[in-house]
Amino acid sequence: MATSTLDAPLLSLPSHTHLATPTPPSTASPTVNNDRYCANHHRTLKLIGKCSNIDHLKQVHAHMLRLNLFFDPYSSSKLFNLCAFAHYSTLDYAQQVFDQIPQPNLFTWNALIRAYASSSNPDKALFVFLQMLHLCPDSPNKFTFPFVIKAASEVMASGVGRVLHGTVIKASPHFSSDVFILNSLIHFYGSCGDVNLAYRVFANMLDKDVVSWNSMITAFVQGDCPEEALELFRQMEMNGLKPTNVTMVAVMSACAKKLDLEFGKWVCSFIERNEIGLSLTLNNSMLDMYTKCGSLEDARVLFDRMAEKDIVSWTTMLVGYARMGKYDEAQRVFYAMPNQDIAAWNALISAYEQNGKPKEALTLFYKLQVNKHVMPDQITLVSTLSACAQLGALDLGGWIHVYAKKRGIKLNCHVTTSLIDMYAKCGDIKKALEVFQMADRRDVCVWSAMISGLAMHGQGKAAVDLFEKMLEAKVKPNDVTFTNVLSACSHSGLVREGRALFSQMGPVYGVMPGLMHYGCMVDILGRAGCLEEAAELVEKMPMVPSASVWLSLLGACSIHGNSELAEKACCHVFHLEPNNHGAFVLLSNTYAKAGNWERVSCLRKQMRESGVKKEKGCSLIEVDGTVHEFLVGDNSNPLSEKIYSKLDELVTRLKSVGYVPNKSELLQLVEEEEVKEQALYQHSEKLAISFGLISTSPLVPIRIVKNIRVCGDCHSFAKLVSEVYDRQILLRDRYRFHHFKGGKCSCKDYW
DNA sequence: ATAGGGTTAG
Numbered sequence: 001m002a003t004s005t006l007d008a009p010l011l012s013l014p015s016h017t018h019l020a021t022p023t024p025p026s027t028a029s030p031t032v033n034n035d036r037y038c039a040n041h042h043r044t045l046k047l048i049g050k051c052s053n054i055d056h057l058k059q060v061h062a063h064m065l066r067l068n069l070f071f072d073p074y075s076s077s078k079l080f081n082l083c084a085f086a087h088y089s090t091l092d093y094a095q096q097v098f099d100q101i102p103q104p105n106l107f108t109w110n111a112l113i114r115a116y117a118s119s120s121n122p123d124k125a126l127f128v129f130l131q132m133l134h135l136c137p138d139s140p141n142k143f144t145f146p147f148v149i150k151a152a153s154e155v156m157a158s159g160v161g162r163v164l165h166g167t168v169i170k171a172s173p174h175f176s177s178d179v180f181i182l183n184s185l186i187h188f189y190g191s192c193g194d195v196n197l198a199y200r201v202f203a204n205m206l207d208k209d210v211v212s213w214n215s216m217i218t219a220f221v222q223g224d225c226p227e228e229a230l231e232l233f234r235q236m237e238m239n240g241l242k243p244t245n246v247t248m249v250a251v252m253s254a255c256a257k258k259l260d261l262e263f264g265k266w267v268c269s270f271i272e273r274n275e276i277g278l279s280l281t282l283n284n285s286m287l288d289m290y291t292k293c294g295s296l297e298d299a300r301v302l303f304d305r306m307a308e309k310d311i312v313s314w315t316t317m318l319v320g321y322a323r324m325g326k327y328d329e330a331q332r333v334f335y336a337m338p339n340q341d342i343a344a345w346n347a348l349i350s351a352y353e354q355n356g357k358p359k360e361a362l363t364l365f366y367k368l369q370v371n372k373h374v375m376p377d378q379i380t381l382v383s384t385l386s387a388c389a390q391l392g393a394l395d396l397g398g399w400i401h402v403y404a405k406k407r408g409i410k411l412n413c414h415v416t417t418s419l420i421d422m423y424a425k426c427g428d429i430k431k432a433l434e435v436f437q438m439a440d441r442r443d444v445c446v447w448s449a450m451i452s453g454l455a456m457h458g459q460g461k462a463a464v465d466l467f468e469k470m471l472e473a474k475v476k477p478n479d480v481t482f483t484n485v486l487s488a489c490s491h492s493g494l495v496r497e498g499r500a501l502f503s504q505m506g507p508v509y510g511v512m513p514g515l516m517h518y519g520c521m522v523d524i525l526g527r528a529g530c531l532e533e534a535a536e537l538v539e540k541m542p543m544v545p546s547a548s549v550w551l552s553l554l555g556a557c558s559i560h561g562n563s564e565l566a567e568k569a570c571c572h573v574f575h576l577e578p579n580n581h582g583a584f585v586l587l588s589n590t591y592a593k594a595g596n597w598e599r600v601s602c603l604r605k606q607m608r609e610s611g612v613k614k615e616k617g618c619s620l621i622e623v624d625g626t627v628h629e630f631l632v633g634d635n636s637n638p639l640s641e642k643i644y645s646k647l648d649e650l651v652t653r654l655k656s657v658g659y660v661p662n663k664s665e666l667l668q669l670v671e672e673e674e675v676k677e678q679a680l681y682q683h684s685e686k687l688a689i690s691f692g693l694i695s696t697s698p699l700v701p702i703r704i705v706k707n708i709r710v711c712g713d714c715h716s717f718a719k720l721v722s723e724v725y726d727r728q729i730l731l732r733d734r735y736r737f738h739h740f741k742g743g744k745c746s747c748k749d750y751w
Numbered sequence: 752a753t754a755g756g757g758t759t760a761g
Contacts, residue, residue, distance in 0.1 A: 077753070107753060114755075146756055183756045214757045249758040284759045291760095315760050343761055350761075379761065 073105040084115040106138040117151035125151030146184040153188040190219025218250040226254035252285040261293035291320025322351030350383040358387035385418035392705030394426035395625045413443040424453025427730035452484040458746040460492020486520035498524040526556020547576040561593035592664040619684035620705040633682035646690040662713040701728035
C-alpha cells in the first residue's frame with residue numbers, strides 16, 4: 001500500500017537511541033553551546049514546523065525527549081505551542097507535554113493559559129495563572145493579561161476580573177494603555193453584566209481600534225441596551241471607522257432585541273452597500289433578527305439562499321416557527337436538520353412547554369429519552385419539570401428528579417428552582433422543602449421559588465420567615481421575590497407584614513414596585529376589608545393599572561359585597577379587556593352577596609348578548625403516571641359511567657349531612673332550579689374527585705389541578721368529601737392551593 | 752528569537 005508523504009515518518013531513528021526519562025544535559029544549563037547539541041536543536045526546530053498531524057507531532061515529541069531538547073526552553077516552547085493550538089492536537093495532550101517541560105518559559109505559560117481560556121474549562125486558565133505566579137521567574141507580560149482576563153469573563157468571575165484589572169494598573173503604565181488588554185477588559189465587564197464599567201474603560205481609551213468598538217457595541221447589546229449599541233454604531237461611522245462583520249452581528253442582534261424589523265432590514269441593506277462580507281455567523285444573526293421580529297418569510301428566503309448552514313442556522317429557524325405556534329413547520333425543520341443536538345430537542349420541548357402544550361412537551365421528552373445519541377441536559381430538565389408542574393404530574397416529575405440523580409446531571413440553581421416549583425405546584429410542599437434544604441447552592445431564584453411554593457400552599461407566615469432567612473443569607477431579593485412574598489401575605493391575610501414589605505422594597509432593597517406588586521398590595525388590603533385604602537392605592541399608582549389590578553380590587557369587592565366599587569372596577573377591566581369573563585363572574589358574585597338578584601339576572605342577560613365566552617373549566621388528575629383530563633360535563637373517560645354513578649352517590653351522601661348546592665355563582669341562563677343543580681354536578685373538579693375516589697388508594701391524597709378559580713359550590717363540596725370520606729384533597733386552582741382535610745380547607749374559605 | 756483581542760440559538 002502506498003503511503004502518502006504526509007503519513008510517512010518524519011524521522012528515521014538511529015537504532016542506538018533509547019527511550020528514557022529526560023535527564024538534563026551535562027552542563028545543566030538551559031542554553032547549551034556544544035556543537036552537536038546546536039545542530040540537533042536546529043534540525044528539530046525545522047521538524048516542528050513540518051508537523052501536519054498528531055503522529056508527526058508525537059514523533060517529534062519523542063525525538064526531543066531523546067535528545068534532551070526539553071531543557072531548552074525555546075525549543076520546548078515551540079513544540080508546546082503546536083500541541084496547544086494545532087487543530088489535530090488536544091488540550092489533554094498539550095497539558096501532558098507541558099508537565100514534562102522542566103522549566104517552561106513565560107511564552108509557554110502564556111500559551112497554556114490562552115489554550116485553557118478558550119477551552120471548555122476556562123477556570124483551569126485561572127488556576128494555571130496562579131501556578132505561573134509561583135513557578136515562573138518572569139512576571140506576567142502584556143500577552144498574559146488578555147488571556148487571563150478572557151478566562152475570567154468566560155467563567156463570569158467578576159471578582160477575579162476586577163483584581164486582574166487592578167493588577168494591570170499597578171504592574172505597568174504600558175499595560176494600562178495596551179489596546180489588547182483594554183479590549184479584553186471591555187469584553188470582561190460586558191460579559192459580567194457591568195455595562196457601565198465596560199464603557200468607562202472604553203471611554204478612557206486613547207487609541208481605540210475596531211475591536212474596541214466591536215467589544216463595546218457587543219457589551220451594550222448583551223447588557224440589554226440595544227439603543228446605546230446602535231448609537232455607538234452611529235458614532236463609530238462618524239469617527240470614520242469601517243464596521244466589520246463582527247460589528248454587524250452585534251448591530252443585528254440589537255435590532256432583534258428591539259424587535260425592529262424595519263431598521264433590521266435597513267442594516268441588511270447597509271451590509272450589502274458597504275460590501276461587508278457575509279460570514280456564517282452574520283447570516284445566522286440576520287436569520288435570528290428576522291425570526292424574532294416575526295418575519296419568517298424573510299428568514300426562510302435567506303435560509304434557503306445560505307450556502308453554508310450550521311446547527312445554529314437550523315435551530316434559529318426551528319425556534320422561529322415554534323414561537324409563532326407553527327409546530328408543524330418547526331417539526332419539519334427538526335427532522336430535516338442534519339443532526340439533532342440536545343439544543344434542537346430543547347428548543348422544541350420548551351416551545352411546547354411555554355405555549356401551554358405541556359403534554360406535547362412530555363411526549364417529546366419520552367422520545368428523547370429512548371434516543372441513544374443525545375442525552376438530556378439541565379435545560380431539558382427545566383422544561384420538562386415545568387411541563388410536569390403545569391399538569392400537576394407529580395409521579396412523572398418525581399421520576400425526572402430520580403432520573404437526573406441517576407444520570408449524574410448536576411442540579412444547578414436552574415434545575416433546583418424547577419424542582420422546587422414542580423413539587424410545590426404538584427402539591428408536595430414537603431418534597432419541595434426537602435429539595436430546598438438539600439441544595440448546595442441557593443441563588444435568588446431558588447429562594448424565590450421556595451417562597452412562592454409556601455405562598456401558594458397558604459403558609460404565609462413560613463414564607464415571610466423564609467424571606468427573612470434569605471436576607472440573613474445575604475441573597476439580594478429581586479422583583480420576583482417581592483411578588484412572591486407579597487402574594488404570600490395576600491393568601492394568608494398578613495396585612496401588617498405586607499404593608500411593611502411593600503413600603504420597604506424601594507427604599508431598603510432598591511426594587512421599585514411594579515404592576516405585580518401593586519396588584520398584590522391591592523389584594524392584601526382588599527381582602528382585609530380595607531377597600532377604600534385599596535382603591536386609593538390604585539388611584540395613586542405611578543403606572544397605568546392593568547386589568548389584573550382592577551380584578552384584584554373587584555375580587556375584594558365580591559368578598560365584602562361592595563357593589564358600587566365593584567361596578568367601577570369592572571368598568572375598568574372591560575375597558576382594558578372587553579371579553580374578560582372572570583370580571584362578569586366576580587361582579588355577579590358581588591350582586592349575589594348583596595342579595596341583588598335583579599342585577600344578577602340582568603348581568604346574565606347582558607353576558608349572553610355580548611357573547612362573552614367563559615374559559616372552559618378543566619381539571620387534571622394524575623393516576624399511576626398518566627394525566628387524566630376532565631372538562632365540564634365530560635364523558636369521554638372510559639370509566640365515565642362509574643364516575644357519574646359515584647358522583648350520584650357522593651351527592652346523596654353529602655346531602656344527608658347537610659350539603660346544599662350553592663347556585664348563586666352560576667352564570668348560565670337556565671331558569672329551572674333542577675337544571676341549575678345538574679349544571680353544578682357537571683363541574684370538572686367534581687368529576688375529577690369522583691374519579692380520584694374510585695381509582696386511587698385511600699391512603700394517598702387526591703391531587704387535582706384546575707385551570708380556573710374554583711367555584712364556591714365545588715369548594716364546599718370538596719370540604720365535605722374530605723370529611724365524610726376521610727380523604728385528603730389537594731386542589732390547585734389558577735391562583736393557589738386548597739388542602740381539604742377533615743371538612744376544612746387550608747385557605748380558611750378566604751380565596 | 753515565538754504570540755494576542757471582538758460575533759450568532761437555547
